[in-house]
Amino acid sequence: MSGNKSTEKSTALVKSAFREYYFKYAMLLEIPEHIDQREFGYMPFGSGMIRHLSFRNRGDILATLIQVVPADVYCSNAYYRFPTYPMQEKQWLGADLIFDIDAKDLHLPCELGHSYFICARCSEVSSAKSEICESCKSTTLNQTSIPCDKCIFALKKEVKRLITVLTTDLGIEEKSVSVYFSGNNGFHVVVSDKSFNPLDSIARSDVVSYLAGTNIMTESIGVRKSRDHSGNDFLIKFPKSGLSYGWRKVIADKLAIDQSSVVKLSHIVLRDGGYEGFKSELSKMAKTLGVRIDPQVSMDVHRIFRMPGTINSKSGLVKMKCNDFESFDPLYDSCLLGGREGEVKMKVSSQINFKLKGESFRLKEKILKLPLFAAVYLICKGLAEATD
Ligand SMILES: [Zn+2]
Ligand SMILES: [Zn+2]
Numbered sequence: 567m568s569g570n571k572s573t574e575k576s577t578a579l580v581k582s583a584f585r586e587y588y589f590k591y592a593m594l595l596e597i598p599e600h601i602d603q604r605e606f607g608y609m610p611f612g613s614g615m616i617r618h619l620s621f622r623n624r625g626d627i628l629a630t631l632i633q634v635v636p637a638d639v640y641c642s643n644a645y646y647r648f649p650t651y652p653m654q655e656k657q658w659l660g661a662d663l664i665f666d667i668d669a670k671d672l673h674l675p676c677e678l679g680h681s682y683f684i685c686a687r688c689s690e691v692s693s694a695k696s697e698i699c700e701s702c703k704s705t706t707l708n709q710t711s712i713p714c715d716k717c718i719f720a721l722k723k724e725v726k727r728l729i730t731v732l733t734t735d736l737g738i739e740e741k742s743v744s745v746y747f748s749g750n751n752g753f754h755v756v757v758s759d760k761s762f763n764p765l766d767s768i769a770r771s772d773v774v775s776y777l778a779g780t781n782i783m784t785e786s787i788g789v790r791k792s793r794d795h796s797g798n799d800f801l802i803k804f805p806k807s808g809l810s811y812g813w814r815k816v817i818a819d820k821l822a823i824d825q826s827s828v829v830k831l832s833h834i835v836l837r838d839g840g841y842e843g844f845k846s847e848l849s850k851m852a853k854t855l856g857v858r859i860d861p862q863v864s865m866d867v868h869r870i871f872r873m874p875g876t877i878n879s880k881s882g883l884v885k886m887k888c889n890d891f892e893s894f895d896p897l898y899d900s901c902l903l904g905g906r907e908g909e910v911k912m913k914v915s916s917q918i919n920f921k922l923k924g925e926s927f928r929l930k931e932k933i934l935k936l937p938l939f940a941a942v943y944l945i946c947k948g949l950a951e952a953t954d
């Protein structure tokens with residue numbers, strides 16, 4: 567971003583709204599278990615990440631938040647003997663298992679309709695997808711998205727699918743699973759079952775593969791690669807342990823087969839073009855039926871995650887625990903900045919429609935007054951600036 571007066575004014579506005587939030591909502595800050603074994607980090611406005619920090623208690627964290635007012639605040643999911651040491655010397659003791667479900671991984675049809683492309687050089691905004699800035703011809707454009715109700719619905723549906731698999735297939739108790747709104751365009755699902763803490767990156771990757779349905783073997787559903795008496799390149803032999811659980815059940819239900827469907831499954835495999843054809847159909851099917859999580863996030867055991875109760879500077883919304891997930895509305899419940907009082911004069915870069923805190927905004931004019939929460943939201947999204 568250019569260091570012009572509007573940008574400075576916008577940053578000052580956002581920073582003061584964030585500071586007020588940390589004063590008012592200190593109790594929302596969720597202090598992690600084993601705080602002394604966690605690595606903390608934060609990103610100040612306008613500069614790079616500061617990592618490898620340690621805090622002793624809530625007061626310690628709050629003092630920093632109010633003094634520094636960072637744009638973003640993070641905490642490790644890992645526990646370390648020496649959290650402030652360089653990574654190789656920290657001595658890893660374990661980590662919570664975290665899944666990230668983000669709208670970008672769901673490839674929703676509504677996405678492009680509420681995406682904006684912002685030039686990194688001149689801040690020009692376009693609502694049409696483009697490779698080049700109309701104004702300055704720069705080719706560095708950042709995409710930003712204003713999630714709609716359909717996005718939220720799809721995200722919540724995916725979270726529910728994940729929880730179902732975690733509890734039914736992996737035997738995790740529902741009370742050990744917590745859901746957090748990420749503060750922008752997704753949810754984090756945290757498993758606080760101690761037996762998962764020691765899992766290394768490879769074991770976590772196996773868990774992710776299972777959830778996503780990658781590498782499902784045709785044998786598990788009863789299709790083996792072999793010549794049969796009629797010259798086909800496959801044999802149907804259902805597994806002894808049955809088709810009634812996990813992925814076997816999901817696929818069997820989808821194909822409408824059971825342990826007695828030898829002839830029906832043969833026909834399906836022949837229709838797909840034999841063993842290899844069926845194998846590729848099966849992997850496509852599993853991909854659509856699997857849970858769409860970001861694999862990198864769950865596999866990385868040294869990551870620092872946005873801390874619950876802190877504000878996400880990509881939106882001005884709060885990352886928070888969804889105590890009643892069914893009724894949780896991210897665009898209402900997580901919007902906790904300012905109030906109706908004190909409107910702010912803004913310069914908006916594009917025609918934008920959005921819903922926030924129960925209000926619908928349809929912005930057509932370039933210069934207008936907005937309530938603080940909406941103003942901060944648009945600044946964080948890169949779509950508006952504070953003006954005189
Ligand atoms: Zn430009
Ligand atoms: Zn949408």
